[in-house]
Amino acid sequence: MTCRCRCRRACCGSFRSVAFSRWGGGELYPVDIRLVSATNRTLRDQVQAGHFRQDLYYRISGLNIELPPLRERTDKHALVQRIWERHRDPHQRAGFSREVLELFEHHPWPGNIRQLNSVIQVALALADDQPITTDHLPEDFFLDAGLDEQRSDRQTAGVVQDRLQNTDDLNDLLQAAGGNISQLAKRLGVSRNTLYKRLREQQGGET
Structure with missing residues (x-):
């Protein structure tokens, strides 16, 4: 899972408030989602290196399944x-x-x-x-x-x-x-x- 910093901030905000607003709008829409994400990197290492937000990591880190090469x-x-x-x-x-x-x-x-x-x-x-x-x-x-x-x-x-x-x-x-x-x-x-x-x-x- 790789995305720009602005996108990560938006994701964190949505996960924290369990709601999102349309681009340029102010009205919040409640959401009930289950997120499935994938990456070819070790996110814990990315967090420690300062390349991935720690708060976002712990919000998306639930059941981790590692697929070997x-x-x-x-x-x-x-x-x-x-x-x-x-x-x-x-x-x-x-x-x-x-x-x-x-x-x-x-x-x-x-x-x-x-x-x-x-x-x-x-x-x-x-x-x-x-x-x-x-x-x-x-x-x-x-x-x-x-x-x-x-x-x-x-x-x-x-x-x-x-x-x-x-x-x-x-x-x-x-x-x-x-x-x-x-x-x-x-x-x-x-x-x-x-x-x-x-x-x-x-x-x-x-x-």
Whole structure:
């Protein structure tokens, strides 16, 4: 909730008197309201810094509900499904690849749910009736993922290790890459030798 000082004074006056007057008028009109306000700032800190009126803060501070940023939410998968259901056409039933869902889970999401909405809408438009893969994600999605490079590297490494240990995942990825070992190794961020070794372990040395 951000507003100019004059507006804050007017709000305080209305809340205190439980009445308001029209602009330029003198007659007071009684009101019975319940106020819902939202802000992306910590108002208590703003009060202490002198940027927000203390009396107004205590008049509007009733039941406070803190919504964590998208990157900290544990229900991202459910959110993705709801947004996908809302925006998809009836013929779009394929959903997301596992790789995309993992990227969604670990993305920093600086634009929060608005960004998730936008990414899914773009992906649906590009994928048509095909499963949504990384090829359908906008470039900004990957640029934003590089903003916190150290964190991204740790998370990506964890995802890659999980993939290398999961036979079904690795086989699916290899099939999606058209059997191209070099392409798959590049996508996973590992060397060809590492990928060959893991495939040989899975396939009993037949690769």
